Amino acid sequence: MSRVRIEIDLNSRDADGLTRARIADASGKLEPGQIVTAFESEDDVQALAMVRRIDAATGYVLLDVNWQSMRDDDHNSSAMDYTMLGVNRAMAIASNRSMAASGADVVSVRALRVNVP
Amino acid sequence: MDCDGSPVVIRFTPLAADKLRTNAEGTFADDTERRHTPARYGVSVLADGCRPGESIADVVARVCSDTRLGGKTIAVATGAELKKIGYDVVADPTDTELQHHLVGEDPFTALPDFEPLASLLEGRRMRNPAYGRGVAA
Numbered sequence: 149m150s151r152v153r154i155e156i157d158l159n160s161r162d163a164d165g166l167t168r169a170r171i172a173d174a175s176g177k178l179e180p181g182q183i184v185t186a187f188e189s190e191d192d193v194q195a196l197a198m199v200r201r202i203d204a205a206t207g208y209v210l211l212d213v214n215w216q217s218m219r220d221d222d223h224n225s226s227a228m229d230y231t232m233l234g235v236n237r238a239m240a241i242a243s244n245r246s247m248a249a250s251g252a253d254v255v256s257v258r259a260l261r262v263n264v265p
Numbered sequence: 266m267d268c269d270g271s272p273v274v275i276r277f278t279p280l281a282a283d284k285l286r287t288n289a290e291g292t293f294a295d296d297t298e299r300r301h302t303p304a305r306y307g308v309s310v311l312a313d314g315c316r317p318g319e320s321i322a323d324v325v326a327r328v329c330s331d332t333r334l335g336g337k338t339i340a341v342a343t344g345a346e347l348k349k350i351g352y353d354v355v356a357d358p359t360d361t362e363l364q365h366h367l368v369g370e371d372p373f374t375a376l377p378d379f380e381p382l383a384s385l386l387e388g389r390r391m392r393n394p395a396y397g398r399g400v401a402a
Binding site: 162169206215 | 268272275276278279281284287288291294295299302308309310311333334335336337341359362363365
């Protein structure tokens with residue numbers, strides 16, 4: 149299953165630590181809790197990210213980027229990257245704790261389904 | 266480039282003018298959402314002054330080691346150099362990025378021409394000395 153790619157600015161971080169990106173810069177449909185590949189084309193790097201909030205009215209999405217997963221961009225998100233599963237799972241667990249605290253149960257379930265084989 | 270008494274300004278990629286504009290528009294959206302008055306058009310950068318005995322390379326190494334931001338490439342300039350081409354640098358710290366600043370034209374209520382900024386930064390590319398050494402906690 150193909151993972152959506154979305155271009156980010158490596159300097160973008162709001163007061164909550166989230167990265168603002170434009171919905172128009174995503175390669176596919178986005179929904180809260182979804183794991184995507186965030187990339188920056190000038191630096192040719194990519195990192196895993198979770199969609200935390202979508203504001204269709206303004207055209208922005210807020211991403212929780214796992215900066216520890218940053219690496220050279222392979223320009224291919226079509227296959228599951230098993231080398232990143234540990235990082236991905238840790239990210240899902242951490243995010244789920246945060247989401248659970250805010251009562252977003254559906255998002256939490258979706259995140260674990262994607263990341264735990 | 267030596268410490269000139271103004272902040273040492275560091276930006277990760279992208280550095281292209283259209284991407285700087287996009288970043289400034291994102292800042293405006295963020296300010297609007299958080300009801301910061303007035304909402305500002307500013308480009309996100311990190312910046313800090315030289316401490317006694319520090320060179321610009323020392324500041325760059327320190328700031329890049331402390332930040333949670335990451336990337337292979339950075340561009341470095343001083344606040345005085347930016348002022349010469351018409352830009353102001355203002356502090357905009359967050360809980361997670363104490364060195365976060367904005368670059369724009371005071372009072373940051375309009376989008377400036379970002380071509381001169383992009384041109385300066387393009388010639389100041391260097392490798393992030395902290396890349397590959399892990400991300401600051």
